[in-house]
Amino acid sequence: MSGFDVVVVGAGPGGMAAATVAAEAGLRVCLLDDNASPGGQIWRSFQPGSASKYPHGKGFIAWSARLERTSCQVLQGWQAIDHPAPGVLRIERDGEVRDLRFERLILATGARERFLPFPGWTLPGAMGVGGVQALVKGGLDPRGKRVVLAGSGPLLLAVGAALAGKGAVVAGIYEQAPLLSLAAFAPTLLGHPGKLAEGARYRVATLRAPYRTGSWVVRAEGRGRVERVTLTDGRRQWTVDCDWLGCGFHLAPNLELPRLLGCRTVDGYVAVDGFQQSSVAGIACVGELTGIGGLEKALVEGQIAGLTAAGREAEALRLAPQQRRQQRFAQRLDRAFALRPELRALAQADTLVCRCEDVPHAELAPCTSWRQAKLHTRCGMGACQGRVCGAATEFLFGWENRPSRPPVFPAAVSALSTEVEAPQAVDR
């Protein structure tokens, strides 16, 4: 078994920053990530040689170079699946299992899109907003494709701009939050001029597409795939023809691993102190896990967690003002993009809520809890383990506190039953 001073889970900006500063301080660090290359979502598929042409690319180049110069061991394509013994993290890749021994753990598992069910959301061609973006970064050619983007959050404009830049026909961008909420958020942006400029750039890049606030998807239709989308502003409905629909309702943190490890959550995020330490000794959480705030928040929190792991609390404290500013930004973002109650009425009786087990809304409506729904309908018991329908039922029915069990990702039974190797002295 390999032993490390610090194991960092997730190689997005927060994880890269944490691993880098901890390794620079001389700690033995392992950075673990389940994608093919580091960068997480915002830096997905970036290569140090070509990233400078993308927004945020310079940050990626700088952090990649710093990480590269350290002795940090980077494991790509591996996912954390279990915590079989104290101080041990079990990881898996294509059926191969390893145990990593750690003194400290830094979790930077990021966020996923929150998906809400509506008629037609399971049709091929209906994807997430970030989903379309990730697929395009993964080689999907959007040239000439008519794309409707809907849902909520800053991602809508960012993805609209990226798609327009790559030759897609953005047929409309529809934000469910009312203009009033967004207007109340606007002064916050004045304190973050970088973000304001970024937003302005995105809007300029999407000027040819209609952008409407206070509007949302009612249904998607088509023969075997999405061909058109019907939207509403609460008073009237209209239909837009498209090839792809990107629809996602802001983001939700990936809490499976912190919950498995016992980290306390408050209002849907991991509760941490000023040094990013969770309620469990030796486990820090950074980035979207502690509040959806994006790149800068993840970078500053990652550095604080990495410095703290190295015993450099004084240096970490110097970043506290930035950290507090970013955390306030995250709270305001949540308020601005709060979901409107009308979205609870989108799913019809026969609309599937659980896409893995094909459980319709009508079967879930009589249930009183997540646990009861699982027992009676198999909702949340499929391959995604409730990652999609869990966030949806939390919003639709108010079911919260979903406990997390190993394996955190689907894995072979043998991967779970393997004995933990006897602890060895960590070789220095």
Added chain:
Amino acid sequence: MNDSCPITLNGRALRVPAGATVAAAMVMANEPCRFSVTGQPRGPLCGMGICMECRATVDGVPHRRTCQVVCAPGMEVVTE
């Protein structure tokens, strides 16, 4: 974009851009990744390895999350 990587998708020979994920190749070819437990066709949703909708059989290995798998020359992909 140079379509340089040859793969087989449900028996059909295709060329996809170098570095493309299998999920991206399947969307471009208009092939569903899998059929659901009640027989509905499904394609990728999240694009980042979370939702499991893009599962397909790659080189004989079932349930691969195709959004996390980069196409390699000669790869055989089959809808589940």
